[in-house]
Amino acid sequence: MSRLVRSARDVAHWDDTADVVVVGLGAAGASVALEAAADGADVLVLERAAAGGGTSAMSGGVLYLGGGTALQTACGFEDSAEEMAKYLRASVGDAPDLAKIDLYCEHSVAHYDWLVAQGVPFKPVFYYGVSGEPPTDDGLVWSGSERAQPFCDLARPAPRGHVPAMEHQAGPMLMRSLIAAVERSPVRVAGDHRVVALVRESDDTIVGVIASHFGQERAIRARRGVVLTTGGFIMNDAMLAAHVPAALRCKFRVGAEGDDGSGIKLGIAAGAATRHLDKASISLPATQPWGLKRGVLVDARGQRFVNEDAYYGRLGEYALFHAGGRAWLIVDDAIFEKPEYPRRVAAVGETPTEVARELGLPPGALEATLALYNEHAARGVDPVFAKAAEYVTPLARAPFGAFDCTVDASIYAAFTLGGLHTDVDGRVLDPEGDTIPGLFAAGRATSGLSVGGYSSGLSLGDGTFFGRRAGRAATGNASSRSS
Ligand SMILES: Cc1cc2nc3c(=O)[nH]c(=O)nc-3n(C[C@H](O)[C@H](O)[C@H](O)COP(=O)(O)OP(=O)(O)OC[C@H]3O[C@@H](n4cnc5c(N)ncnc54)[C@H](O)[C@@H]3O)c2cc1C
Numbered sequence: 001m002s003r004l005v006r007s008a009r010d011v012a013h014w015d016d017t018a019d020v021v022v023v024g025l026g027a028a029g030a031s032v033a034l035e036a037a038a039d040g041a042d043v044l045v046l047e048r049a050a051a052g053g054g055t056s057a058m059s060g061g062v063l064y065l066g067g068g069t070a071l072q073t074a075c076g077f078e079d080s081a082e083e084m085a086k087y088l089r090a091s092v093g094d095a096p097d098l099a100k101i102d103l104y105c106e107h108s109v110a111h112y113d114w115l116v117a118q119g120v121p122f123k124p125v126f127y128y129g130v131s132g133e134p135p136t137d138d139g140l141v142w143s144g145s146e147r148a149q150p151f152c153d154l155a156r157p158a159p160r161g162h163v164p165a166m167e168h169q170a171g172p173m174l175m176r177s178l179i180a181a182v183e184r185s186p187v188r189v190a191g192d193h194r195v196v197a198l199v200r201e202s203d204d205t206i207v208g209v210i211a212s213h214f215g216q217e218r219a220i221r222a223r224r225g226v227v228l229t230t231g232g233f234i235m236n237d238a239m240l241a242a243h244v245p246a247a248l249r250c251k252f253r254v255g256a257e258g259d260d261g262s263g264i265k266l267g268i269a270a271g272a273a274t275r276h277l278d279k280a281s282i283s284l285p286a287t288q289p290w291g292l293k294r295g296v297l298v299d300a301r302g303q304r305f306v307n308e309d310a311y312y313g314r315l316g317e318y319a320l321f322h323a324g325g326r327a328w329l330i331v332d333d334a335i336f337e338k339p340e341y342p343r344r345v346a347a348v349g350e351t352p353t354e355v356a357r358e359l360g361l362p363p364g365a366l367e368a369t370l371a372l373y374n375e376h377a378a379r380g381v382d383p384v385f386a387k388a389a390e391y392v393t394p395l396a397r398a399p400f401g402a403f404d405c406t407v408d409a410s411i412y413a414a415f416t417l418g419g420l421h422t423d424v425d426g427r428v429l430d431p432e433g434d435t436i437p438g439l440f441a442a443g444r445a446t447s448g449l450s451v452g453g454y455s456s457g458l459s460l461g462d463g464t465f466f467g468r469r470a471g472r473a474a475t476g477n478a479s480s481r482s483s
Pocket residue numbers: 023024025026027028029046047048049052053054055056057058059060061062063064133193194195196229230231232253254255256257258259262263413414415442443444445456457458459460461463
């Protein structure tokens with residue numbers, strides 16, 4: 001047996017017992033704990049850091065919600081669960097879990113209300129002009145590629161980025177609110193408890209965990225279930241090398257130190273299947289402010305590879321996985337503006353040829369790309385990538401410049417999307433699709449809604465939503481309420 005799974009026979013005595021043991025106190029863990037406690041369970045959260053928060057507290061705090069939430073309505077936007085599901089089904093990558101998408105969209109309005117009821121504040125003001133968290137404390141933003149091709153033809157666009165009221169970066173506010181709700185509840189939280197093994201009965205049921213507490217091992221029994229909410233594995237180089245090596249090249253691998261894949265490994269050791277471990281969200285914020293969407297993004301062959309008005313999560317994914325991390329945003333004097341993020345100017349020239357030469361692009365390639373682009377842009381169209389007309393304008397006024405969007409010089413913010421295979425109630429599944437009794441998971445320890453094609457807010461969105469469902473399932477009340 002793996003050292004990550006111990007036999008219950010070998011546990012001499014239990015140091016503590018709860019109905020539901022939650023491993024990790026990020027957004028997913030807090031949601032599990034709150035919902036399990038609301039169902040009357042005695043809940044114990046074990047957190048390896050001194051206090052909760054995890055990557056969730058370091059994030060932008062955006063939650064992807066829709067279908068006509070109170071916030072969308074207050075800001076004057078119409079939406080429906082059907083349109084939201086159409087967008088997500090089309091955008092979140094190859095072979096997503098359609099059952100999760102549909103359930104999430106169906107209950108998104110109620111999930112927003114639940115977050116508000118926990119004390120997460122949202123200001124009913126729409127902020128236009130950023131793809132993700134706004135510089136103000138406004139509550140609603142565009143946070144995906146809804147208005148870009150091909151999605152705008154497939155689903156009616158609506159802004160769905162719900163941002164807790166905090167300027168610039170709302171993750172701290174989200175987690176402050178959720179942890180305060182946990183503190184008001186009967187949930188017990190034990191910091192400095194790093195779970196190092198699961199405990200299994202002879203009938204294969206997971207019945208507890210072993211936690212390391214200042215070097216001492218403590219055995220903690222779970223009467224009804226163990227829920228893994230330990231985050232992803234962006235901090236684990238060996239796992240990245242094995243599953244998504246391109247992410248190792250990203251300079252901005254932001255995550256709490258707990259994002260080392262420990263929960264995923266515990267689940268695998270207990271027999272779990274995984275899904276989409278090779279998928280990561282890669283954000284390349286090259287087009288903020290949005291006027292820079294009028295530039296053209298080219299690869300090392302001087303070719304365009306994506307419509308520049310797509311959400312920066314899509315730009316990053318294309319730039320890293322399809323263009324090998326070698327990309328430049330070409331601008332002319334007419335559209336030049338100072339980018340929001342510090343980015344190196346890789347080349348400047350009086351002609352596209354001078355810029356291309358400085359970048360080392362194949363002779364004539366950039367010139368041909370710009371000639372074709374400008375020919376159509378003169379009529380306000382982009383027949384190659386169908387960029388929206390408002391961002392299509394000829395790039396013809398010298399000097400020309402190239403912002404450095406290579407993975408070596410630019411911000412590529414990365415986190416992993418794959419994880420344990422779970423059903424819609426957070427039950428961890430084995431390779432046959434059977435549940436592993438007593439074992440549940442949520443958040444980035446699992447494969448959730450997005451398996452690529454990330455829109456901002458999907459990770460915190462699915463972590464909190466399916467976390468709540470896992471909390472109920474772990475208490476044995478999976479079907480007691482619908483959302
Ligand atoms: C810069 C940046 C900005 C982002 N902004 C957004 C955004 O706006 N919206 C969005 O949806 N997503 C965003 N993300 C992604 C998002 O923050 C994470 O995917 C999400 O927070 C994961 O939540 P979680 O609850 O699964 O894990 P976490 O929040 O990481 O929580 C996991 C917890 O488990 C603990 N833990 C780990 N292992 C153990 C163990 N063995 N024993 C006990 N405890 C353990 C950790 O210490 C941690 O507290 C962003 C990511 C980055 C990098």
